[in-house]
Amino acid sequence: MGTPPWRINEVLDRAQNGPICLEKDFDSNLFVPELKRVIKEYDICFDKLTPVPSDDTLADSIWKAAMDFYLTVGTLCTDTYRRIVFTENEIKEALGNFPGRFTLGFGRDSREITGRQIEDKRRPFCLFSPDITCDEDLFVPMSMAYLQEPLADGVCAPILDEIEGMSIRSGSPSEIKGSVAHAMMFREAARRVGRPGIFLKSVGTAESDAAQIAASNPEWGERLTDGRFVASVTELKVDNSLLNKMVHFHTYGCFVGALTGPIFGGFAGGPEGTAIVGLAYHLQGLLVNQAHFLNYFPFHLKHTCNTMRELLWVISITYQALSRNSNLISLSNGFTAAGPCTPMVLREAATHSLVSVVSGSNLWEIAVAKNRNKNFATPMEARIACEVGCGAAKERISRSDANEIALALLKTYEEDIENAPLGKSFRDCYNIRKIKPSVEYMDLFNRMKKELKDNGVPFVY
Amino acid sequence: MVIERLYEALKKSVEEYKPEKAKKITKELLEAQVDPLKVLDEVLNPTMEEIGEKFDNMDIFLPDLMGAAEAMQAATSILTEQIKKSSTKPTESKGKVVLGTVLGDIHEIGKNIVKIMLETSGFEIFDLGKDVPSLKFIEKAEEVNADVIALSALMTTTMHSQREVIELLEALGKRDNYIVLVGGNPTSENWKKEIGADGWAETAVEATKLITKMISEKVR
Numbered sequence: 001m002g003t004p005p006w007r008i009n010e011v012l013d014r015a016q017n018g019p020i021c022l023e024k025d026f027d028s029n030l031f032v033p034e035l036k037r038v039i040k041e042y043d044i045c046f047d048k049l050t051p052v053p054s055d056d057t058l059a060d061s062i063w064k065a066a067m068d069f070y071l072t073v074g075t076l077c078t079d080t081y082r083r084i085v086f087t088e089n090e091i092k093e094a095l096g097n098f099p100g101r102f103t104l105g106f107g108r109d110s111r112e113i114t115g116r117q118i119e120d121k122r123r124p125f126c127l128f129s130p131d132i133t134c135d136e137d138l139f140v141p142m143s144m145a146y147l148q149e150p151l152a153d154g155v156c157a158p159i160l161d162e163i164e165g166m167s168i169r170s171g172s173p174s175e176i177k178g179s180v181a182h183a184m185m186f187r188e189a190a191r192r193v194g195r196p197g198i199f200l201k202s203v204g205t206a207e208s209d210a211a212q213i214a215a216s217n218p219e220w221g222e223r224l225t226d227g228r229f230v231a232s233v234t235e236l237k238v239d240n241s242l243l244n245k246m247v248h249f250h251t252y253g254c255f256v257g258a259l260t261g262p263i264f265g266g267f268a269g270g271p272e273g274t275a276i277v278g279l280a281y282h283l284q285g286l287l288v289n290q291a292h293f294l295n296y297f298p299f300h301l302k303h304t305c306n307t308m309r310e311l312l313w314v315i316s317i318t319y320q321a322l323s324r325n326s327n328l329i330s331l332s333n334g335f336t337a338a339g340p341c342t343p344m345v346l347r348e349a350a351t352h353s354l355v356s357v358v359s360g361s362n363l364w365e366i367a368v369a370k371n372r373n374k375n376f377a378t379p380m381e382a383r384i385a386c387e388v389g390c391g392a393a394k395e396r397i398s399r400s401d402a403n404e405i406a407l408a409l410l411k412t413y414e415e416d417i418e419n420a421p422l423g424k425s426f427r428d429c430y431n432i433r434k435i436k437p438s439v440e441y442m443d444l445f446n447r448m449k450k451e452l453k454d455n456g457v458p459f460v461y
Numbered sequence: 462m463v464i465e466r467l468y469e470a471l472k473k474s475v476e477e478y479k480p481e482k483a484k485k486i487t488k489e490l491l492e493a494q495v496d497p498l499k500v501l502d503e504v505l506n507p508t509m510e511e512i513g514e515k516f517d518n519m520d521i522f523l524p525d526l527m528g529a530a531e532a533m534q535a536a537t538s539i540l541t542e543q544i545k546k547s548s549t550k551p552t553e554s555k556g557k558v559v560l561g562t563v564l565g566d567i568h569e570i571g572k573n574i575v576k577i578m579l580e581t582s583g584f585e586i587f588d589l590g591k592d593v594p595s596l597k598f599i600e601k602a603e604e605v606n607a608d609v610i611a612l613s614a615l616m617t618t619t620m621h622s623q624r625e626v627i628e629l630l631e632a633l634g635k636r637d638n639y640i641v642l643v644g645g646n647p648t649s650e651n652w653k654k655e656i657g658a659d660g661w662a663e664t665a666v667e668a669t670k671l672i673t674k675m676i677s678e679k680v681r
Contacts, residue, residue, distance in 0.1 A: 032524045078567075133617040133647075161617045169625075170565025170618045207565060207618050234570045241567075266570050269522040301570075302519055302664065304646060372646050374617070 005250045005290040006094040011084060015243060018074070018082035023237070026076045026083070031235065031267055034072050038065040039272045046271035051312040051410070052355050052403035059320035062272075066279030066321070067091065070236075073280070075288045078233060079240040086287055094286050100327030102292055104154055104255060106225040109197030111153040113293060115327035116360045118320050121396045124362045126386040127201065127331055129156035130377035131367035134426065136162050138375060139182070141432050143189035146379045147198065148435070151386040151460075154199030154227070156364075157186045158377070161205075170207040176214045179206035183221035201227045201257065209244035216252050224253045230289040231259040235267045235277055238288060246289055258285030258294045261333075264311055265301030271310045274298050278318040282328055295364050297333035303417055304370040305337040307348040309410055315352070316359040316399075323360030331364035332356035334385060337416070339369030339423030340378045341441045344413045346448040349381045350457055351409045353389035358402040363389045368423075375425040380437055380445055387449075391458035405456050464495060471500070471536060472508045478528025480535035487536040497540040497547075501583075505540075509533050509581045516574075517666040523574065530577045537581075554585035556608040556676040559601045561589030562645075563622035568615035571645060574665040575611065582669050595625045602639055608676050611668070612658075614645040623648070624656040640675050644668060 021030070038044075042065035047053065067088070074085035101114040104125075113125040128146045139160060146155045161168050163178035182205040190198050202222055206212040212228065215221045222228065230246045232238055249256045260281035262268045268277040278298050285291040298314045299306045306315065315332055322328055334352035338344035349366050356363060365385035369376040392402065413420075423429075429441040437445070453459055467490050474482040490500055512529045515521045558579055562572050569591045580586050587605055589597055598610050610630075614620040623643045630636040642660040643653055653661035660675060662668035 028527065032527075036524075159617060161621075167621045168618050169621050170616065172565075175618065205618070207616055233567055239567060263570065265519050266523045269524055273522075300519070301523070302517070372649070 004098070004256065004286065004292055006097070006287055008247065008250060008290060011288055011290070012243065012247070014084040015077040015080055015082055018077075018084050020081050021076060021083045022081055023076065023078055026237070027267060030073055034069055035269065035273045035276060038069045038276060041065070042068075044272040044276065046310065046313055048309055049407075050403055051309045051406050052316045052358065052399050053313070053320070054399040054403070056324065059317060059324050062275055062317055063279060063321040063325040066276045066283070069276055070280040070283045073236060075284050076237045077239060077243070078237050084288055091283060091287065095326050095328070098286065098327055100329065102255065102329070104225065104227065105197050105199035106223070107197040109195045110225070111199060113153070113329055113362060115329045116323060116362060118323050118360045119358055119396055119398055120360060121393055123393050124357050124389050125153050125331065126151050126362070126389065127154040127156060127364045128152040128379055128382040128386070129201070129364060129366070130158045131156070131333070131371060132158060132377045133161045133374045134158040135375060136160060138426060138432070140185055140189050141435050142426055143186055144193050145430060145435050146382070147190050147195055148193040149379045149383055151383065151390065152198070154201060156201040157182060157204060159204040161374070168205060175206060175208060175211045179203045179211040179215045180221065182206075183215040183217070187220070197225070199225065199227060201229070203228075209241045209248070212245050213248050216248070216254070222254060227255040227257050227293070229257045229259045229295065230291065232281065232284065232289070234263055236280060236284060250290060255292045256290060258289040258291035260285060260294055261297040261299055263301050264298060264314065271314050275314045275317050278314060279321055282322060282330060286328060293329040293331060295333050296330050296361070297335055297367070299335050303337055304372065305335040305417065307334065307336055307352050308414060308417055312351065312355045312406060315361075316355050319356060319359035319361040330361055332361035333364040334366035335371055336366060336368045336381065337370055337420035338413070339373065339376045339421060340381060340426070341424040341429040341444060342421045343444065343448055344416060344420060345381050345423060346384050346445065347409055347413050347452070349385040350388045350452055351406050353385035354392050354397070354402055354457065355406055357389040357392045358397050358399055370420070373422060375427060376423065378426050378430055378437065378441070380441055384445065384449065387459050387461070388452070388457055390460035394460055395458045397458055408455055409457070464490070464493060467493070468504050471504050475505065475508050475529050475532045475536070476512065478525065478532050480532045483532040483536040484539060487539045491539070491543055497543045500540055501537070505533055505536055506582070513578055513666045513669070517664055523570075526574070526577055530581050533581050555583040555673065557585045557587065557605055558609040558611055558672065559587045559589065559598055559605065559607045560611045560613070561593040561598060562591040562613045562615070563619055563626070564592060564594050565622060566614050566616055566619035567591050571615065571665075572613035575613070575644065575668045578665040578669045579672065582673065584672065595622055595629050598626050599629060599633065599635065607639060609640045609642060609672055611642045611644070611672075614643070614648060617647045620645065620647050620652065623658065627657050640672070642668065642672065
């Protein structure tokens with residue numbers, strides 16, 4: 001099995017010699033009209049009463065629409081003003097050679113990740129992540145808190161924005177220093193919880209290519225069994241810095257993930273466009289980012305979360321289309337409106353994972369409090385999401401049952417999304433010294449778990 | 462009645478994103494001797510305000526906003542030309558805004574939405590793009606005699622560049638010359654206070670209202 005990587009030099013060549021296209025033309029004269037065309041041509045329609053559709057024809061139509069769209073539009077390299085485009089045969093070649101499974105991490109702590117099917121009974125791969133910045137003194141305890149979660153197959157660390165009293169500035173030496181420290185401390189945290197070989201996804205502190213490259217070191221930093229991300233620029237764009245990361249990660253030999261978040265309300269427009277762009281991102285991830293797996297987080301432009309019905313539909317139909325038409329590996333990344341230690345965040349997290357898993361995804365849980373508040377994340381939100389996700393797989397919940405449960409859960413929080421409660425920071429609802437949730441949060445968690453179970457939400461135990 | 466019908470048609474052309482139609486109707490209005498300022502005040506500005514509110518509520522999306530802005534600008538350019546011809550005084554914008562995404566940050570979508578809203582509200586915009594070195598904001602503001610420097614950041618590791626622009630302005634003795642606004646997902650009212658910016662807005666509509674208010678009141 002050859003891919004990934006799929007022909008790195010082809011991608012680099014096309015980034016330098018592909019058809020010239022200015023960014024404004026790409027957005028306004030290609031991306032937007034082509035997206036409108038395929039939505040109409042393939043008759044893609046969002047139904048607000050069905051956040052989890054059970055319509056295989058719709059799933060296949062949206063896949064075809066995304067293939068058509070990506071074949072026409074491609075990916076823009078903003079530094080060279082070139083479009084990186086592929087033929088249908090090339091896309092089929094890359095898809096056809098994708099192995100569909102990898103072993104992440106090493107030794108006793110390694111875990112297998114696979115592409116999943118709709119209503120798959122196999123347990124999803126669960127990656128636990130705070131997805132937020134934290135104070136420097138919290139980095140190790142917060143990392144350990146996530147790493148010690150029993151359901152975690154892999155963990156992503158919080159992000160540092162300060163190192164030894166210096167603010168970390170992207171592109172500066174402080175970023176390189178912070179990124180190296182991030183990689184070292186994260187590995188230390190994994191060993192301290194007794195899981196030295198667990199799959200680690202790093203280095204979120206490193207925005208620049210130089211800082212990512214600086215953190216690659218099998219002895220003290222990022223190992224070959226760990227995963228790294230290549231992001232993209234909204235929408236369907238890359239630049240030289242992102243391609244630099246891709247080349248480095250592949251030549252270094254670690255696992256590569258594509259970080260993809262189409263924006264609902266942005267260039268992608270409404271739910272239909274966001275789902276099509278989401279699938280196009282999966283193709284871009286395979287062909288341009290040359291990724292082994294994707295992190296997928298479509299989100300709402302204004303509320304920066306994805307637990308409202310429009311986004312749940314986007315997530316569900318994207319994964320159904322992906323599962324029926326490929327064996328690509330993708331992790332659904334939840335973004336909630338509410339923050340830690342609130343009933344709302346636990347309801348949102350449960351809804352996100354339920355919808356994702358029955359539709360065919362793995363889990364990456366979970367960014368909370370609209371992903372903008374430093375220190376506002378704890379493993380409890382990821383824990384409930386993954387307990388529900390694993391429960392949904394174990395009980396083999398159907399799409400139609402998941403739809404009913406999601407509709408009932410939406411009633412409990414949807415109207416509060418705009419003014420969602422911020423909740424409490426990690427410092428305020430975790431015992432930092434003992435690395436345990438506060439009694440208050442544990443009680444709330446147990447109460448909410450009972451309430452959710454009583455309302456038909458599946459749990460693994 | 463004819464004028465009212467033309468007003469309605471112009472509004473519709475903007476709402477339906479038809480720049481050619483907007484141009485044609487605007488020319489007809491001018492041929493009918495309608496005051497171009499009246500067209501701006503009574504039709505185009507309120508229409509764009511409505512569209513901005515719809516976008517803020519996510520009843521419409523960015524491509525719709527861009528389409529409406531294009532139609533609006535097509536009509537506005539004809540009206541502005543006419544105002545220039547018929548007035549002895551040069552036409553003035555509501556204010557000059559130097560705008561960009563700060564150093565190290567390549568995210569532009571939020572900044573571009575703010576740009577559309579400000580442009581269609583009558584501000585003169587100098588868009589420096591993304592990953593802009595801090596001193597460039599100041600150099601451009603000096604060059605064009607700007608009223609406002611607006612700084613966008615999407616990453617926690619890049620928002621510090623907003624502080625850097627303010628520190629540079631202070632060090633150069635130019636802090637009082639400009640209203641400095643900050644925005645972007647990780648920023649907040651508290652962040653604004655912490656770094657000594659003059660204003661923070663969560664959405665493009667709020668940013669437009671805030672800049673309009675601050676320029677008119679000269680609040681710094």
